[in-house]
Amino acid sequence: xxxxxxVALVGRPNVGKSTLFNRxxxxxxxxxxxxxxxTRDRQYADVEWGGxxxxxxxxxGLVLDNRDPLISQVRAQAQIAMDEANVIVFMTDIMDGVxxxxxxxxxxxxxxxxxxxxxxxKADNLKREMAVYEFHSLGLGEPLPISGMRGMGTGELLDAxxxxxxxxxxxxxxxxxxxxxxxVGRPNVGKSxxxxxxxxxxxxxxxxxxxxTRDxxDTTIRYHGQDIVLIDTAGIRxxxxxxxxxxxxSVLRALRAxxxxxxxxxxxxxxxxxxxxxxxxxxxxxxxxxxxVVIVNKWDLIEKDSRTLYEHEQRVRQALKFMSWVPxxxxxxxxxxxxxxxxxxxxxxxxxxxxxLSTSEINDMLRNATARYSPPTKAGxxxxxxxGTQVGTQPPTFVFFVNDAxxxxxxYRRYLENQIRLRWKYEGSPLKLxxxxxxxxxx
Numbered sequence: 001x002x003x004x005x006x007v008a009l010v011g012r013p014n015v016g017k018s019t020l021f022n023r024x025x026x027x028x029x030x031x032x033x034x035x036x037x038x039t040r041d042r043q044y045a046d047v048e049w050g051g052x053x054x055x056x057x058x059x060x061g062l063v064l065d066n067r068d069p070l071i072s073q074v075r076a077q078a079q080i081a082m083d084e085a086n087v088i089v090f091m092t093d094i095m096d097g098v099x100x101x102x103x104x105x106x107x108x109x110x111x112x113x114x115x116x117x118x119x120x121x122k123a124d125n126l127k128r129e130m131a132v133y134e135f136h137s138l139g140l141g142e143p144l145p146i147s148g149m150r151g152m153g154t155g156e157l158l159d160a161x162x163x164x165x166x167x168x169x170x171x172x173x174x175x176x177x178x179x180x181x182x183x184v185g186r187p188n189v190g191k192s193x194x195x196x197x198x199x200x201x202x203x204x205x206x207x208x209x210x211x212x213t214r215d216x217x218d219t220t221i222r223y224h225g226q227d228i229v230l231i232d233t234a235g236i237r238x239x240x241x242x243x244x245x246x247x248x249x250s251v252l253r254a255l256r257a258x259x260x261x262x263x264x265x266x267x268x269x270x271x272x273x274x275x276x277x278x279x280x281x282x283x284x285x286x287x288x289x290x291x292x293v294v295i296v297n298k299w300d301l302i303e304k305d306s307r308t309l310y311e312h313e314q315r316v317r318q319a320l321k322f323m324s325w326v327p328x329x330x331x332x333x334x335x336x337x338x339x340x341x342x343x344x345x346x347x348x349x350x351x352x353x354x355x356x357l358s359t360s361e362i363n364d365m366l367r368n369a370t371a372r373y374s375p376p377t378k379a380g381x382x383x384x385x386x387x388g389t390q391v392g393t394q395p396p397t398f399v400f401f402v403n404d405a406x407x408x409x410x411x412y413r414r415y416l417e418n419q420i421r422l423r424w425k426y427e428g429s430p431l432k433l434x435x436x437x438x439x440x441x442x443x
Contacts, residue, residue, distance in 0.1 A: 003047065004259070005054040005165045005295040008085035010109075012101040015093040016121040020148030021045075021058040026156065049158040052165055057085065062411045084256070086116045087164045089157070090140065094120040096386045098138060106138040110229050119144045121155060121430040178220070179350045184285070185267035186277050190297040193333040194267065195219070195232045198342060208304075223343055233257045258284060262394065263291045263346045263351060263428070270298045270312070270330065274319035282320055289395045291353045291429040292326045293346055300332035325421060326428050349428035357424065362388045362398065369419040376412055383407035386438075397432040405437040 009017050025045040047056045059082075082088055090109055092102050109116045120132050123145035144160060146153030183191045199219065215257040219230045259265055264285045270280050285292055294316060302308065313328050318324070327345060331338040366388050375383035381404060388400040398420070402408065417431050 005052075005086040006057060006084050006256075006349075007047075007054050007087045007089060007161055007165075008057045008059060008082050009089045010059050010082060010105070011089060011091035012099065012105060015091050015096075016148045017058055017091050018089065020121065020146070020154070021056060022147050023151055023154055024056055030313055038045045043081060050162045054086075054161070054165060062402055075293045082109075082112060082114075086166050086275050087117065087161055088112065089117045089119060089161065092118070092120050092138075092143075094123045094135075094145065097131065098134055102138060106140055110139065117144065117157070117160050117164065118142075119146050119153075121146055121148055123147055124150060124152065148267065156225065165322045167315060178227045179263065179347065180229045180231060180261045181263045181265060181346050181350075182233060182261035182290075183267060184233050184258060184267045184281060186269070186275065188333050189267040189269045190333045191267055192232055192293070194265075194297065194331070194339065194342070195230060197333045197336055197339045198230065215357060223347075226347070228343070228347075231257045231261060255284060258288050261290055263293065263350050265346060266292055266294050268294060268316065270296045270302050273312075279319065282323060286430060288321060289430050289432065291349045291395070292323060293342075293349055293428055294320065294326050294328045295342065296328065297333055299330040299337060300335050323430075325426065325430075352426050353395060353429040354427065355391050355396060355424065356393055356434065359387070359389045362390060364402070365419055365423055366416075369416060373412075373415055376409055377410075381407060381428045383412070391434075392432075395430045395432050396426060397434065399434045399436060401436050401438075403438050405435040 002120040009021055011017055024047055045056055046053055080084060084342075088109060090105065092098070106118075116141040118135060118138060120135055120143050123132065124147045132143045132145045144153060144157055146157055159280070183195055185191055199221065219232070221228050221230060266278070266282055266285065268274055282292070296312070296316060302312070309330060312330065316328050317324060327349065329338060329341060329345060331342065333339060366385055370385055375385065377383070386401040388398055391397050391399050400416070413433055413435075420426065420431060
């Protein structure tokens with residue numbers, strides 16, 4: 001599947017990157033505060049403009065000559081974003097003019113050999129726009145004056161970004177599809193150890209130091225006559241408060257791995273149980289409509305009796321109740337307990353993801369479902385179903401034609417999804433249900 005291009009927004013602290021980020025993505029995703037260094041982790045969101053979709057990444061302020069550990073972490077995060085980016089947007093502050101830090105950053109950007117768009121922020125009036133010519137000295141081409149606060153020049157900026165985006169190859173869609181299975185989770189839950197155990201060799205570095213895996217590593221294997229691509233990823237950790245000393249880890253590469261995967265193995269630490277961050281990672285996976293297997297690792301560290309497995313599974317399912325349809329497998333990558341079940345389960349889930357139903361099967365289910373639980377009525381109008389059909393897989397996607405799509409409320413949507421799962425299960429796979437009113441046309 002084609003990858004979305006990445007655009008990194010970089011610059012020294014307090015030039016307005018987060019304000020512009022929020023303006024471009026159309027919502028307040030980044031924290032904005034008039035204090036240098038507020039943005040420390042990378043923020044990312046998809047932006048659509050001119051028929052192209054790209055991932056915009058906000059970064060913390062670049063301070064190249066500071067040895068403070070916190071500043072070094074911020075700088076490392078920004079560097080990762082630039083390494084991954086297809087296009088870099090370099091923001092400066094027109095009110096400050098060209099600073100020594102701007103010149104140092106420009107010198108670093110020139111060495112990337114990537115398209116760089118130079119913008120001068122806070123150009124709210126003509127007098128300030130005139131000052132833009134000073135920025136030619138950075139040697140990055142024509143500066144583009146904007147105002148992130150007021151939105152001035154952002155259309156021109158988006159035009160420039162889209163013009164600079166590469167046309168990423170899509171040829172792999174034409175080849176026979178090989179299932180891609182990504183291993184994701186918080187740092188130090190045993191992702192690389194599981195991969196090595198599955199491969200039977202030390203294919204990747206395994207370390208007790210969180211964050212050892214800094215990139216997504218693809219390994220193609222042959223399993224019972226079938227090619228499979230396994231993707232190991234860096235740990236995904238929540239945003240934390242700087243004063244608590246929580247390390248910052250790269251998530252961008254892991255998210256890109258998720259976007260390339262068909263099935264995601266979500267690793268959870270059996271000792272810690274499901275944490276808030278595990279739920280966040282599950283949310284990332286669901287946002288990408290990927291199939292999921294929950295793998296509870298380090299099961300060898302748990303004291304057990306006859307009810308331990310059942311009780312732990314119930315706790316996992318309660319914490320992840322928003323995806324109750326996923327299978328849960330308890331393993332130990334250290335001792336190899338149940339590791340031999342991981343790939344068969346992942347492939348079974350992948351097969352469910354590709355299941356296609358006939359229109360007659362769907363409509364038989366629909367007749368029984370509506371007879372058992374009558375569709376809702378709103379303001380004297382009753383929801384009526386004409387027919388349903390499956391229009392896609394990966395994930396399984398169903399379209400139901402009704403008299404008025406606005407009459408479908410969340411409860412009835414969930415009811416229909418449950419009815420589909422009662423008949424066909426779709427283990428581990430999210431389902432997409434679309435309702436079209438009378439006279440509406442599909443894309």
